[in-house]
Amino acid sequence: MxxxxxxxxxxxxxxxxxxxxxxxxxxxxxxxxxxxxxxxxxxxxxxxxxxxxxxxxxxxxxxxxxxxxxxxxxxxxxxxxGRPIPAPEETTDSPTDLPLELSKNPRPLTPDEEKSLRKCFPWGVYYLQAVDYRPQAILCRGRLKSNPEQAYQTVRENVEDKFGDRFLLIFQEGVANKPFFALVPNPRSETQNIATTDAAEVLQRPKLILGLFLITLFTTTLVGAAFTGITPEQFQANPRLLLQGLPYSLALMFILGVHEFSHYGAAIYYHIRTTLPYFIPIPFFLGTMGAFIQMRSPVPHRRALFDIAFAGPIGGFLVTVPLLIWGLSLSEVVELSDRASLLNFEALDPRFSLFLAVMGKLTLGDRLGVNMAINLHPLAIAAYLGVIVTALNLMPVGQLDGGHIVHAMFGQRTASIIGQIARLLMLLFAFARQEFIIWALVLLFMPNTNEPALNDVTELDNRRDFLGLCALTLLVIILLPLPGKLASVLGV
Structure with missing residues (x-):
């Protein structure tokens, strides 16, 4: 240990x-x-x-x-x-998290081009009042005169007509509920042949992707074999014993794969250039640190941001539940002792999680009673980790899926506040359960903001708002300890 x-x-x-x-x-x-x-x-x-x-x-x-x-x-x-002192003319209305920069020329547009830019904003759609040049973008401030969706579509079509694909147009929230437009350099200008590079970017480094997948399959199988009680000496004497780790490794890889391919499918649906999943192997502990994809082009709007973020954890959770039921049915019930903890798979106390306690009772029935813990079968360990992965990703902080969900639901500024509150609550939660301390610290280290969608102003529809609330409710159900009264009703 x-x-x-x-x-x-x-x-x-x-x-x-x-x-x-x-x-x-x-x-x-x-x-x-x-x-x-x-x-x-x-x-x-x-x-x-x-x-x-x-x-x-x-x-x-x-x-x-x-x-x-x-x-x-x-x-x-x-x-x-250590923050540098900002220039006196800087204001809070500036695009956030944009890695691109304009040229060193303080006015990258000629006077004629600026006149053309001003004509891109019809006064009945968006009344343009000022054009400011910043290192990261050209800011266009004014008053919104129509609904955000119409304004963005109209201005974007006009900008593309005047400047081609020279700029990406971002529509962001501003102070005092005054949204503004930002023009940033387009890294994929018309000098690049997009049609021939899409497939290459989606399947970027296929040998590396396949290699990481195979290595992760091996490390998770090795750890899965250890969960069955196989010692290194036994494995060296009979390498075929490694196959006993497959229930754990295949289940965990399947859960992580469905999670990432759900992201991937949603991104492809919105024509976002995306890599295939990269798995992260480690030769100890759980055998892997998860998987991730990389999106190579900006998200078009908050609806797409929500759908991509929502698809991953929910897709992974939907395949986790039946695997969890199957794994729990193969698990054994043991007496609750001082060794019981969140990471002790041989004596897991299910009462730390309302969701896990209910699932354990429904699956194990009367076998799971008061003062009893669960000795998880390797398949159940993989599904249990799938539940933990779902909860971690649904945390409404920064670049996690939950952070993207609240960003899409409430806007970037409000999402940043929610993220700070979530960090604090998780830190307080870690005081009660020290097993969560690493989780709390990871959230603390993580940046609390993420890149805006191109149209970061248009709000979601009611259906997506409802699904977002359901996702956050699932997070609470997983993290909330089993209440005492409900424990008495369930007999655990």
Whole structure:
């Protein structure tokens, strides 16, 4: 167990360093290593405590509260301390998270081109008042005179007619409910042959994708064999025993694959250039850190953003449920002991999750009673991890699927506030269940904003709003511990 904790700490340290570097390197002059060290202090303290005194000796409340409160505040203060002083003319109305930049010419449009640009905004659709040149974009501010969808479509068609594919047109929320347009350079200009590069980008690095898939299949099968009780000595004596790890590996890879291909299918539906899933193998713990896809072109509107984000976790969850029922039916019931925890698959306490407790009771029936835990079958372990993956991805923070969902539902500014609240709640939740501390820290490291859709103003329809609320409700059901009264009713 000590080896696993050390490896997890090392892995968390590596991942968190790159996350911190990616998220704040362009925002502050404070050294990245110092910011990383501040955020790594709480998990480092917790790991050292557990290695010295063990899991049975709880971390004293002051040592738990003070670092987890002061370190995030110190992290924020260090970022602010190193922020460059903005120019006096800068305002809060500027496009966010746009990696592209205009040329160094402060006015990249000629006077004639600017006149043509102003003509792209009919006064009855969007009354243009000012054109500002910024390093990342040309900002066009004014008053919206029609519905956002009509305004965006009209202005986009006019801009494309005047400038071709020279710019991407972004429609973003502004202060005081005044949306504005931003023109940013199009990295795929007409000089590139899009028709011949689409297939290459979708299947970019096929050998790497296939190689990572096969390696991940091997590492998960190796871990699955260990879950069945096979020791390294037994495996070396009879390599065929590795096949006993296939129920775990195939189920987990299937869940992760359906999750990512659901994203992939939704992205293709909206004509977004997308890579196939990349699986991430690790030779210990769970055998993998999941999978991901990369979208190579911008999302057209908030409806597409919602559909792509929603498809992944829900698609994965729909195949997880029957696998969970199957796996639980093959599992054994054991007495609840001090060893029971969220990550102890030999004595899992299902009461930490309302969803898992109900599923366990429905599947195991009277076998799962009071003071009983579950010794998970490898298939059940894979499905259980599928539930955890669903909950993690539905967290309404930054670039997670849940962050995209609330962004699409409420807009980028409100989604940022929701993300900050979710981070704080998860950190408080980790105080009660220390198993969630790594989860809370990952959310803390993660950037809380994501790139806007091209039309980031038009709101969703009622059906998508309802589905989004259902997704967030599912998150709560998974994370909410089983209430005492309901436990009495279920007899667990």
């Amino acid at each position: 000590e080896t696993i904790e050390i490896l997890l700490l090392i892995f968390l340290g590596i991942i968190s360093y790159f996350i911190v570097k990616r998220s704040v390197a362009n925002l502050t002059t404070t050294p990245i290593w110092l910011l990383w060290l501040v955020l790594m202090t709480p998990p480092l303290l917790l790991t050292v405590w557990m290695l010295i005194l063990g899991e049975k000796e709880p971390l004293p409340l002051p040592l738990m509260v003070i670092p987890f409160v002061l370190c995030p505040l110190l992290y924020w203060w260090l970022i602010q301390k």
